[in-house]
Amino acid sequence: xxxxxxxxxxxxxxxxxxxxxxxxxxxxxxxxxxxxxxxxxxxxxxxxxxxxxxxxxxxxxxxxxxxxxxxxxxxxxxxxxxxxxxxxxxxxxxxxxxxxxxxxxxxxxxxxxxxxxxxxxxxxxxxxxxxxxxxxxxxxxxxxxxxxxxxxxxxxxxxxxxxxxxxxxxxxxxxxxxxxxxxxxxxxxxxxxxxxxxxxxxxxxxxxxxxxxxxxxxxxxxxxxxxxxxxxxxxxxxxxxxxxxxxxxxxxxxxxxxxxxxxxxxxxxxxxxxxxxxxxxxxxxxxxxxxxxxxxxxxxxxxxxxxxxxxxxxxxxxxxxxxxxxxxxxxxxxxxxxxxxxxxxxxxxxxxxxxxxxxxxxxxxxxxxxxxxxxxxxxxxxxxxxxxxxxxxxxxxxxxxxxxxxxxxxxxxxxxxxxxxxxxxxxxxxxxxxxxxxxxxxxxxxxxxxxxxxxxxxxxxxxxxxxxxxxxxxx
Ligand code: F6P
Numbered sequence: 351x352x353x354x355x356x357x358x359x360x361x362x363x364x365x366x367x368x369x370x371x372x373x374x375x376x377x378x379x380x381x382x383x384x385x386x387x388x389x390x391x392x393x394x395x396x397x398x399x400x401x402x403x404x405x406x407x408x409x410x411x412x413x414x415x416x417x418x419x420x421x422x423x424x425x426x427x428x429x430x431x432x433x434x435x436x437x438x439x440x441x442x443x444x445x446x447x448x449x450x451x452x453x454x455x456x457x458x459x460x461x462x463x464x465x466x467x468x469x470x471x472x473x474x475x476x477x478x479x480x481x482x483x484x485x486x487x488x489x490x491x492x493x494x495x496x497x498x499x500x501x502x503x504x505x506x507x508x509x510x511x512x513x514x515x516x517x518x519x520x521x522x523x524x525x526x527x528x529x530x531x532x533x534x535x536x537x538x539x540x541x542x543x544x545x546x547x548x549x550x551x552x553x554x555x556x557x558x559x560x561x562x563x564x565x566x567x568x569x570x571x572x573x574x575x576x577x578x579x580x581x582x583x584x585x586x587x588x589x590x591x592x593x594x595x596x597x598x599x600x601x602x603x604x605x606x607x608x609x610x611x612x613x614x615x616x617x618x619x620x621x622x623x624x625x626x627x628x629x630x631x632x633x634x635x636x637x638x639x640x641x642x643x644x645x646x647x648x649x650x651x652x653x654x655x656x657x658x659x660x661x662x663x664x665x666x667x668x669x670x671x672x673x674x675x676x677x678x679x680x681x682x683x684x685x686x687x688x689x690x691x692x693x694x695x696x697x698x699x700x701x702x703x704x705x706x707x708x709x710x711x712x713x714x715x716x717x718x719x720x721x722x723x724x725x726x727x728x729x730x731x732x733x734x735x736x737x738x739x740x741x742x743x744x745x746x747x748x749x750x751x752x753x754x755x756x757x758x759x760x761x762x763x764x765x766x767x768x769x770x771x772x773x774x775x776x777x778x779x780x781x782x783x784x785x786x787x788x789x790x791x792x793x794x795x796x797x798x799x800x801x802x803x804x805x806x807x808x809x810x811x812x813x814x815x816x817x818x819x820x821x822x823x824x825x
Contacts, residue, residue, distance in 0.1 A: 352388055353475075353477040353478060353479060354387070354388050354389050354390060354475070354478045354479070355383065355384060355387045355388070355389035355390075355478075355479050355480075355481060355803070356389060356390045356392065356470065356473075356474065356478050356479070356480045356481070357380050357383060357384060357389060357390070357391045357392065357480075357481050357482075357483070358391075358392045358393060358466065358470065358480065358481070358482045358483065358487055358490060359376060359380060359391070359393045359482070359483035359484060359486070359487070360393055360394050360430070360434070360483075360484060360486035360487065361374075361376065361377070361393055361394060361396065362391050362392070362393035362394065362395070362416055362417075362418050363377035363380070363381065363391075364395075364409055364416045364418060365409070365411050365416070366409065375508070375579065375581075375718070375720040376483060376484065376508055378581065378582065378795060379483075379508075379579055379795055379798065379799065380483065382582070382795040382796050382798070382799040383481065383799040383802075383803065384414050385796070385799075387413065387414075388413040388414075389413070389414050389415070390414070390415045390416075390417055390473065391414060391415070391416050391417070392406070392417045392418070392466070392469065392470060393418060393419075393466075394418065394419065394420075394421055394430075395407065395418035395419060395420050396418075397420040397421070398420065398421050398422070398423055398425075398426040399420045399421075399422065400422070400423070401422070402419060402420040402421060402422050402425075403419075403420065406418055406419045406469055407419075417469075417473075419465075419466075419469060421462070424458060425458060425461070425462050425465075427455075427458070428454060428455040428457070428458020428459065428461075429455070429458045429459045429461070429462040429486075430486070431655070431657050431658055432452065432454075432455030432458060432459070433455040433456050433458060433459035434459060434485060434486045435655055435658055436448075436449065436450045436455070436658060436660075437449050437450065437451050437455070437456075437520065438485045438486075438488075438520070438526070439485065439509070439621075440660075441512065441516060441517070441519060441520050442485060442509050442510055442511065442512060443509065443510060443512075443621040443714075443715045444510070444512050444516060444714075444715050445620070445621070445715075446516055446519045448620070448660055449519070449520075451521055453521075456521065456522060459526075460489065460525075463487060463488075463489050463490050463493055464493050466487065466490055466493075467490055467493030467494050467496075467497060468497075470490075470494065471494065471497045471499065474494070474499055474501065476500075476501065477501075478501055479501065479502045479503075479504075479803070479806060479807070480494070480501055480502070480503040480504070481503075481504045481505075481506070481802070481803070481806070482503065482504070482505045482506075482533070483505075483506055483508065484506070484507065484508045484509065485507065485508075485509055487505075488505075488526050488527065488529055488530055489525065489526060489529040489532075491503045491505065491529070491530075491532035491533045492525075492529040492532040494532075495532050502534050502806055502807070502809065502810060503532075503533050503534055504533060504534060504535040504536070504537065504802065504803075504805075504806040504809075505530060505533040505535070505536045505537065506536075506537040506538075506577065506579075506802060507536070507537070507538055507539070507543065507717070508539070508579065508717050508718070509539075509716075509717040510539070510540075510543055510715055510716070510717050510744070511538055511543040511544075511546045511547045511550075512546060513546045513549065513550075514546065514549050514550040514553045517546075517550050518550075518553075524554060527547075527550060528550075528551075528554055528567065528568075530547070530572070531551065531556070531565065531567035531568065531570050531572045532570055532572075533572060534571075534572065534573065534806065534809045534810060534813065535572070535573045535574075535575065535802075535805055535806045535809045536572060536573070536574050536575075537574075537575055537576065537577040537802055537805075538574070538575070538576050538577070539576065539577075539578050539579060539717045539718045539744040540576060540578065540744045540747055541576055541747070543576070543717075543744075544574050544575065544576050545562075547574055548562060548563075548565065548574055551565045551567050551572075552565075554567065555567075556568075557820065559816045559819075563575060564812065564813060564816045566816070566817075566820060571813040571816060571817055572813075573805075573809045573812060573813060575805055577798055577801055577802045577805075578718060578744065578745075578747065578748060578793070578798070579717075579718050579720070579795070579798055580720075580723060580790060580793055580794050580795045580797065580798045581720055581723045581724055581727060581790065581794065581795055582794060582795050582796075583723075583727045583787075583790045583791050583794040583795075584727075584791070584794070586696075586700060586724055586727040586728060587727045587728065589696070589697055589700040590700035590701060590703060590704040590727065590728035590729075591704070591730075592697075592701075593697045593698065593700045593701025593704070594700075594701045594704040594705055595701075596697075596698075596701055598698055598701070599698070599701035599702060599704075599705055602648075602702065602705070603705050606646050607684065609643065609644055609645055609646045609684075610644060610645050610646070610706075610707040610708070610772065611645075611646055611648060611702070611705055611706040611707060611708075612645050612646070612647045612648070612706060612707065612708040612709070612710060612768065612771075613647075613648050613649075613650070613702060613703065613706040613708070613709050613710070613725075614627060614647070614648070614649045614650070614651075614709070614710040614711070614712075615649075615650045615651075615699060615721050616649075616650075616651055616713075616721065617651070617652055617654040618651045618652065618653045618654055618661060618664060618665060618668065618691070619654060619655070619661070619664075620660060620661075620664055620714070621713055621714055621715050621716060622713045622714070622716070623712045623713045623714040623740065623758040624649065624651060624664075624668055625664070625667060625668060625671060626712065626714065626758045626759065626761065626764075627649075627710055627712045627758065627764065628649070628668065628671045628672065628675065628687070629671070629761050630712075630758075630761040630762075630764035630765050630768070631647055631675065631686075631687065631710075631764075631765070631768070632671075632674075632675050632678075632679075633761045633762060633764075633765040634764075634765035634768045634769065635675070635678075635679045635686055637762075637765055637769075638765070638768075638769050641769060641772060642679060642686065644772060645686070645707075645708075645768075645772060646684075646686065646687070646688065647686060647687040647688070647710075648687070648688045648690070648702070648706075649672070649687060649688070649689050649690070650690050650692065650694060650699075650702075651668065651689065651690065651691055652691060652692060652693040653665060653691050668689070669689070672687060672689035675687055699724070700724065700728050701728075703724060703725045703728035703729070703735075704728040704729060704730060706725070706735050707735045707736065707771070707772065708735055708736050708737075708738060708768065708771040708772065709721070709722070709725040709735060709736075709737050709738065710738050710764075710768075711725070711737065711738065711739050711740065711743060711745070712738065712739070712740040712743075712756060712758040712764060713740050713742060713743050713758065714740070714742055714758055714759070715742050716740070716742065716743045716744055716745075717744050718743070718744035718745055719740075719743040719744060719745045720745075722737060722739055722743060722745040722749055722753070723745060723748075723749070723790050725737055726749065726752075726783065726786045726787055726790060727787070727790060729783055729787075731780065731783060731784070731787065732780070733776065733779075734779050734780060734782075734783035735771075735779070735783075736753075736754060736771035736774055736779060736782070737749065737752070737753040737754070737782075737786065738753065738754045738756055738764070738767045738768065738771060739753035739754070739755055739756070740755075740756060740757075740758045741755050741756065741757055741758075742758065748786075748789045748790065748793070749786045749789065749790075751782075751785045751786070752781075752782035752783060752784075752785035752786035753782070753786065754767045754770060754771060
């Protein structure tokens, strides 16, 4: 029987008839992993109901079974809104100050992970390979192991992993972050994320291999590695070429009345640095008055996790700041910034990216940031725009040579980078773009998925070598 790939993530992009396939970063990544495989994608349906059914709802498409369960209201509040997004999300984004811990929510997090393990356990065959995604599901392998499954199980963290001191601010960290050692392979976006986790394991008494990538933690062997997540580079570039000629994008560019477009696209989230960025734009308008009439800044910000107080208050702050900027610098004939809380299709965004002379990607902390990669992929290589990139985005490792790199906390520097981007001569724009495009063309989302699954496939072999060596040394 062919071995299957079982993917597990909080959200599942179910391709229902008549419904557009969700195209967030995680969804595109998982679709790439399942593309030429027989598999199952298991997770939350996105629905919250009074009494969730005990069996998942399934949909078949090509060789993939989409299997989803509903959450109860308590699960949604405690696991998703509570522990995952009010404790793990801020701590893993270095914002311990925002973490709101409660034991009841932690219990909810463990309960949902156990329920996922029970459901997966019912369908798991011995030779299935399991790939778990993101911070919602950190202890899942531990529960699967407890149910007797010795399958190859890999985990990929889409968001950052902070240094050990911050991880230790998490109550019961050994049962959450430490539980990652129950996977065979744990993948991270950047070397710094990987090394932070390695140092955390060492701080908890794990034994490390010579190369620093294999650990023995409480009797389980785990390998750690980096796999920077990517995009469908060539198809995104094609979509952008087409979309830039669409009526929608033409209407936007016509409305600019000769000004250049500067774009930012982020979920409404404090990790994205939207407030800092807007303040930097305000500073740019103040410090470079001759440039005011040359640029319009479009900030597209779909609202997210709206039930969580930090997100609701940020919503108000960002709207107020957009109003203040336009109040102070706007004219009856036009305003310097457009702030839009809408979700645009991937196609529409691709066309907007291609039409934008500058992209502002300035998170305070971000696992990767695929907007940066999509912006690069969307450009016309003969007349590309300029990427302004935060030093705290995971994408820095691959795009840092071609982008204008900024510290998002230093508004003056971001304002100067905007000014420089607007003045940048064509030759320099082309050279910088080429450096970045070559990287994402070589390492696209298919390569990412193949590299991870290949590494997971051979991990047991490597772990065995490490186990044997360790046994020899202790003799
Ligand atoms: O990787 C970041 C992530 O949390 C994904 O897991 C998720 O799909 C995305 O951001 C959007 O967040 P949410 O599912 O909470 O809307």
